[in-house]
Amino acid sequence: MARTPNKPLVWLRGEVKTPPFSAEARVEAGFLLRRLQKGESLGLPHSRPMPSVGPQCHELRVNDENQTWRIVYHVDTDAVVILDVFSKKIATPNEVLTNCRRRLAAYIRVASGGERKRK
Template sequence: MESQGENKDVVWLRGEVKTPPFSASARIEAGMLLRMLQNGEILGMPVSRPMPTISPHCHELRIDDSEADKQWRIIYRIDPDAIVIADVFQKNTQKTPKRVIENCQRRLRLYDKSSGET
């Protein structure tokens, strides 16, 4: 994990991390990982995986919620000034569902359009 010494805002386009449905320990882990991203750390496998099919700089945080026997995913993009959360969902299959990918692409396009980015 590499640190770039920044402090970015988190912008939530959809989803939230709360108890329930997350267990308390999974919520704390998600919060810790998001704080690391805010501080400019670059996370790698196994906690974060690139998701270039959604857009450049998009990643998937992997949260193992062993207390609730669930796997959570947080789709995020690293922008110069923010960590943009496109979705939070429970992982039920090996592959990220096509509808999740398409919804994230649409949300990020709308966000870019509303914020004046291209």
């Protein structure tokens, strides 16, 4: 039986590093992202759908010592696209949602070949 190759991570914004993530939170984020790369669908409590950003968009939840991190991602057919990484206190800020929508639209445009080189 052939093994499905892992989907690459495409980082459009943000990173997972220590600091500001604790070492434990960084390991948890890496573990969850690896599962996504292998094609697993994550559900609550680790991930929740974010249809307000776009199709196949989700919010990964990573608990840290004093805060909760969010990683907004899009599952494409051949990649896991990271749209943003931020610390969340109450609700996802509208500015984050708007920026994620904009990044996703730009990614889809480029991935579909819609962006041409200018002469």
